[in-house]
Amino acid sequence: MGTFHHDKHQLHGITVVVDTDGPEVWVGRCDDMDDERLILLDADAHRDGDDGRSKDEWVARAAQLGVWARHRRVVLPRDRVTSVRPLGEL
Numbered sequence: 001m002g003t004f005h006h007d008k009h010q011l012h013g014i015t016v017v018v019d020t021d022g023p024e025v026w027v028g029r030c031d032d033m034d035d036e037r038l039i040l041l042d043a044d045a046h047r048d049g050d051d052g053r054s055k056d057e058w059v060a061r062a063a064q065l066g067v068w069a070r071h072r073r074v075v076l077p078r079d080r081v082t083s084v085r086p087l088g089e090l
Helices: 055-065
Strands: 015-020 024-033 037-047 071-077 081-086
Touching: 015 037, 015 055, 024 055, 024 071, 037 055
Parallel strands: none
Antiparallel strands: 015 024, 015 081, 024 037, 037 071
């Protein structure tokens, strides 16, 4: 499982899917996560319905083909995050 660092979350270095309480879903490499924020590196996002795809359809495609790293670093507030799971588990 990911790169081990004593001061980082256990998902550090793992590519994850982050669903939010809004229309966005993110895929990126987890840098760190705590009670207040989740930090993704080399991430991309999808808004439900964009390009005619639901969140689930976009994530399924990302699991097959990967994503473009459109955002070098993203900080998401944890109170907006509804789930975090490794992309490799899909």
